[in-house]
Amino acid sequence: MDVAGNYSQRANYTFYAPWKPGIAPIFGDTDGDRIPDIVTPDAAGNLRTLSGNNDPARAITATAASAPRNGVNDTTTSWADYQITHRGTLNEAGALDQLIVHNTGDASLKKHLYLIDNDGTGRYDQYTKIPLTRQKSTGCAVVPSSGLACPADRPFAIDWSQVTQVIALGTPDGELTQNFPATPTEPAQTKIISQTSLLTVEGGRLWLHDASELKWNEVNSPALLIPTAPGTGSWDDYDLINPGPANGVTKTPGLTDAWQATLWARNRTTGDVFAYPITRTADGKSDFSALTKPNGGRLIDTGDGLTAAANPRIGAADFNGDGFADLWAINTSSAITVFSGGTATATPGKVDGFTGLSVMGDATTSASLRSNQVPWQCVDAAGGPRAGAEISVYTWGQTKQHEPQMRVGLLSRRAGGPNPEPSAI
Ligand SMILES: [Ca+2]
Ligand SMILES: [Ca+2]
Numbered sequence: 140m141d142v143a144g145n146y147s148q149r150a151n152y153t154f155y156a157p158w159k160p161g162i163a164p165i166f167g168d169t170d171g172d173r174i175p176d177i178v179t180p181d182a183a184g185n186l187r188t189l190s191g192n193n194d195p196a197r198a199i200t201a202t203a204a205s206a207p208r209n210g211v212n213d214t215t216t217s218w219a220d221y222q223i224t225h226r227g228t229l230n231e232a233g234a235l236d237q238l239i240v241h242n243t244g245d246a247s248l249k250k251h252l253y254l255i256d257n258d259g260t261g262r263y264d265q266y267t268k269i270p271l272t273r274q275k276s277t278g279c280a281v282v283p284s285s286g287l288a289c290p291a292d293r294p295f296a297i298d299w300s301q302v303t304q305v306i307a308l309g310t311p312d313g314e315l316t317q318n319f320p321a322t323p324t325e326p327a328q329t330k331i332i333s334q335t336s337l338l339t340v341e342g343g344r345l346w347l348h349d350a351s352e353l354k355w356n357e358v359n360s361p362a363l364l365i366p367t368a369p370g371t372g373s374w375d376d377y378d379l380i381n382p383g384p385a386n387g388v389t390k391t392p393g394l395t396d397a398w399q400a401t402l403w404a405r406n407r408t409t410g411d412v413f414a415y416p417i418t419r420t421a422d423g424k425s426d427f428s429a430l431t432k433p434n435g436g437r438l439i440d441t442g443d444g445l446t447a448a449a450n451p452r453i454g455a456a457d458f459n460g461d462g463f464a465d466l467w468a469i470n471t472s473s474a475i476t477v478f479s480g481g482t483a484t485a486t487p488g489k490v491d492g493f494t495g496l497s498v499m500g501d502a503t504t505s506a507s508l509r510s511n512q513v514p515w516q517c518v519d520a521a522g523g524p525r526a527g528a529e530i531s532v533y534t535w536g537q538t539k540q541h542e543p544q545m546r547v548g549l550l551s552r553r554a555g556g557p558n559p560e561p562s563a564i
Contacts, residue, residue, distance in 0.1 A: 279293075
């Protein structure tokens, strides 16, 4: 990031920096540089890891051929056929994110939900893919203020084939790290000790899959339905987003403060983004009431053209480390834009809207370069990313740059109130 707060994707070679014991891990980080990453397939089906100081030349972190396949004879399936999500781990020894991936097309592969372990250096093609066990029983999540009862009839497929979306939600109870003292064999270190839960959409409904309390790298049983209130729409019309804790700290008398995960969702048609905070009951249970109404979220972004058609890939993480989750989107030209999350009420960690946008670069192989001395100019492929494109210098605002407009200083419009002053963030 430059002095003006702009993100950029640098083309200089940065040598690889694995996670160091003693350095507090960051949720969303896959390679140990303490910056969250975007892990996404490129046009060739390789898996690429993109972050603020990423070197595009070495960004492939799993080859196309390493994607989960049915057998050695299948040479066509690649990471491009998978939905990919990450935030923390399904074990208690984590420092770097695991991936959870689900095939989007192949009928046989869709039956499996795979955990892809990080090799400790950010690569995802070194270890055996772990198929997560589908639960045999179901129940309901706690939704006390929704007025909804747990339906007796809870259709639940015998495998993962009905999953149309999956996110690593983060930890509903609150994300935690812990310092571990040195042992005779290991130095002192800080680890993530909270496990991520998974959230799936199946038949338009939300299912919560907590991490197993008995076995690492497994999901808990029963699977928990989050019932949908009648007349509030279908989750099929939204894309789930996992910002981690984005609603500030939860304070409950007699209980430890908690940074509970929040769900965001993008309306696929309008592009509006909504927040659905997970809260806590007086007796300490995670309360999912806000997730019972797809159309009842709190509007946190509108007017940015983030429709599914224009920006097929969307997600969130705190890229600049200011404690507020940021929103990222990749458009149909593979340009990555980041919107910085901020608060309108001076509440630490609670995201009410977004300011400006920054172009990180290109999600395939090219990169846009910007000087931190001349932040209003950049170098990029002329006419958009394509093989053999000439390189030109652009001033932000020219129509041929990937993202021609650049809004600065305003939180996005929010529901139910005026725009806050720019100084609010
Ligand atoms: Ca990283
Ligand atoms: Ca941020």
